[in-house]
Amino acid sequence: MKRAVALRLLAAGAAAATAAAIGMALPMTQASAAVGAATGFASVNGGTTGGAGGATVRATTGTAIHTALCTRASSSTPIIIEVVGTINHGNTAKVSGNSCNTAAGVIELKEISNVTIIGVGGGAVFDQLGIHIRDSSNIIIQNVTVRNVKKSGSPTSNGGDAIGMESTVRNIWVDHVTLEASGGESEGFDGLFDMKDNVQYVTLSYAILRNSGRGGLIGSSESDRSNGFITFHHNYYSNIDSRTPLLRGGVAHIYNNYYENLHESGINSRAGAKAKVDSNYFKDSKDILGTFYTSEAGTWQTSGNILDNVTWSAVGSENNPAGPSMPSTTTVSIPYSYSLDGASCVPAIVRQTAGANTGLQTSNGSCTPQSPPASPSRTASPSASPSPSRSTTPSPSPSTSQPTGTNLSIGAGADGSSKGGGTSYGNVLDGSMTTFWSPSGTTGEISIKWSSAKSISRINIREASGATGLIGAWQVVNADTGAVLKSGSGAGVITFSATSLKKITFKITSASGTPKVAEYETYAL
Incomplete structure (x- = not known):
């Protein structure tokens, strides 16, 4: 018998077989x-x-x-x-x-x-x-x-x-x-x-x-x-x-x-x-x-x-x-x-x-x-009042130990997204902890740049005296390509895979106050 409507319902036993034969529909048993x-x-x-x-x-x-x-x-x-x-x-x-x-x-x-x-x-x-x-x-x-x-x-x-x-x-x-x-x-x-x-x-x-x-x-x-x-x-x-x-x-x-x-x-x-x-x-x-x-x-x-x-x-x-x-x-x-x-x-x-x-x-x-659950059934119901927080895999905090080697920021150039009054991009590479750069708000980005590519695998973000602990979440970005080299939170020494680039950006995405970056050091090893 040709079915007028091709609707098949899965069920167990003889009842399902009979239903299929006559074109009836029965709910699945599970x-x-x-x-x-x-x-x-x-x-x-x-x-x-x-x-x-x-x-x-x-x-x-x-x-x-x-x-x-x-x-x-x-x-x-x-x-x-x-x-x-x-x-x-x-x-x-x-x-x-x-x-x-x-x-x-x-x-x-x-x-x-x-x-x-x-x-x-x-x-x-x-x-x-x-x-x-x-x-x-x-x-x-x-x-x-x-x-x-x-x-x-x-x-x-x-x-x-x-x-x-x-x-x-x-x-x-x-x-x-x-x-x-x-x-x-x-x-x-x-x-x-x-x-x-x-x-x-x-x-x-x-x-x-x-x-x-x-x-x-x-x-x-x-x-x-x-x-x-x-x-x-x-x-x-x-x-x-x-x-x-x-x-x-x-x-x-x-x-x-x-x-x-x-x-x-x-x-x-x-x-x-x-x-x-x-x-x-x-x-x-x-x-x-x-x-x-x-x-x-x-x-x-x-x-x-x-x-x-x-x-x-x-x-x-x-x-x-x-x-x-x-x-x-x-x-x-x-x-x-x-x-x-x-x-x-x-x-x-x-x-x-x-x-x-x-x-x-x-x-x-x-x-x-x-893989999905072994059974296709779902018992959990989404909450009508979800948590406003975001669950992410935490990144390790930067090290506070001072790195060794040559600070390649000395003699390089600097720029950024914004700067607070009385601060300068160049303050992050002048070798002085008494001068600093601040964004115009609590977030912003500061970059070190060279005329020819350098291989960089570490940076050291040093906050000015009286402003330590303000920097929250950040990203280290290869400004040549836009690739994110590392993300985490807090200032200090940040290590990542050695990358050849002409410009490297430290992007502050959250802070508990206006950050003050005294020195932005860069190292090859």
Whole structure:
């Protein structure tokens, strides 16, 4: 008997076999849920649990996904939909019911809540057919591939977005997915991950976004500023023209992502947006951060990023690249805990963990992948009031022992981001502990520079008398490349791998008062 709706529900024993034969649907005897717990902004505002606690069904067609949504007791009844195989236009029809609002040719998650869609078995591929979330909340999408969704040409789906959200959407977690296109806008594609018209509390984690003209946006226009609180972490952006992402208003936290071959621009903060950009790795790319194609500027707070063969365009009336040093222009408060990998290991960890069908591995926050729990069930619920602290692997404090050897700062040059009144950059290399440089506030950066490259493996930051202990968190940066050589807290002797460079920057990112750096010594060994 050919089934009218290809919806299969896993159950044990003869009851399941009978159900399959006649096309009935029975809940699984043991429910599963998304693997792991939501991270980032999806973990706040009450948390994102998807369909946890609900029945589990298995679907091999788009029509079956719609049927699962439409046969729930209500539009908020929790449900977990396990997807196997290829979902396409040919097997995705509109289904009607009191608990759904679906459409043909697109996976429609509209006016619903408490749903998990997770790829299982040999994988789930949404081919030329996008996932559309509208007027919905508490949705998890995990371990699926969405590819080649078009807004023009044939066939079309979801306005050309692989995953699109709009119109009062809350608490969405998209994790371990692969979103890809076969070209840019001229080939009929739009964004891979778009949010507009009041979308908030979203996390995109461990995803691959590649081979597209547009990575994604937050806000459909300069006036659409009702979106925000979006986290992007441990994602791999490859061969993208722009929008990684484009931010129009709102707050975004962008950390531990690997960007490669961004052709036109990367993180585009516009229209009052605030982006916190932490410990990402940018390779072979152009204009990776700034405000582009508009005079309505956005802002950013940066730390720990590595720039590997990054180029920058000139500043213009509608073009304000952040480079080459990418100084912060705002501060951003993050209301949840997170573990931060060092940027130097981001390419390796992201390659191992990101994307669909990669084992749902995550980083342990120390640049090491870890496998998901043995059981796919999840019992922990995110807290509605997360800790405002950030959990990171602590760096050892600098040594207070004076180094031996030649201080290469003597006779070199110095510059910095700012200086307090009555202080000078040159005071840090004059050999005197009675003179000093101070930033104009509690944070800033001071650099030592040479006309030819020097091999440096140690620096000594010596605070002026009466100001010891004020320096908090810092980074030592290869100013030639933007690479972070070491991070930690407190002044003293800092050792790192020997590096050949012409300019080395000590960047103070926190302090308990206005720092006073009397001497910034540099050593080869």
